[in-house]
Amino acid sequence: MPTKYKNKVKLQVWISEKIYKKLIEIAPSIYGSHKGALSYVVEQALKDYLAPLHTQIRTNPPSRVRLKYELLLSTLKKLKGYRPHQVKEWEFERAVADTFGTDPRTIRKYKEQFRKFGLIKFVGGTYPNRIIELL
Numbered sequence: 552m553p554t555k556y557k558n559k560v561k562l563q564v565w566i567s568e569k570i571y572k573k574l575i576e577i578a579p580s581i582y583g584s585h586k587g588a589l590s591y592v593v594e595q596a597l598k599d600y601l602a603p604l605h606t607q608i609r610t611n612p613p614s615r616v617r618l619k620y621e622l623l624l625s626t627l628k629k630l631k632g633y634r635p636h637q638v639k640e641w642e643f644e645r646a647v648a649d650t651f652g653t654d655p656r657t658i659r660k661y662k663e664q665f666r667k668f669g670l671i672k673f674v675g676g677t678y679p680n681r682i683i684e685l686l
Contacts, residue, residue: 559590581675595675612668619651619661620670624685626650641679643671 554561566574574592582588612620626646628634638646647658665671674682 582677592675599673612670616664616668616670620665623647623650623661623665627685635685637674637682637684639676639679640673640681640683643683644679 574589578588578592582591623646624634626649627638627642630642630646630649631638643662644658647661651657651661662671666673670686672684672686674684676682
């Protein structure tokens with residue numbers, strides 16, 4: 552029976568030393584050097600890995616969504632001077648606000664819509680500096 556603590560289950564696994572060293576190096580830089588940062592990084596990685604298995608993501612978004620996404624990419628290109636492949640979440644939100652409007656509900660809507668159709672992917676970090684990969 553696994554050990555439980557505050558709705559968490561203790562999981563012991565064997566990973567390569569190379570991956571372990573990367574994990575130890577990256578966790579504090581992304582989530583800070585507080586207690587639980589390593590667990591949080593591993594849990595987020597597992598969530599990201601398992602998410603496509605439990606959700607239905609359309610591989611071809613509707614043309615209206617694709618057109619909106621292209622407009623957003625155009626705005627990001629103007630803001631940054633080049634077409635980025637990754638942006639911080641605050642930069643993404645600024646581009647959405649410049650393109651579609653500043654209402655927080657609008658920003659949330661487009662973030663969720665683009666994620667749902669597989670056009671963006673949250674890579675790591677915490678708000679507002681979380682990294683968004685533009686696919």
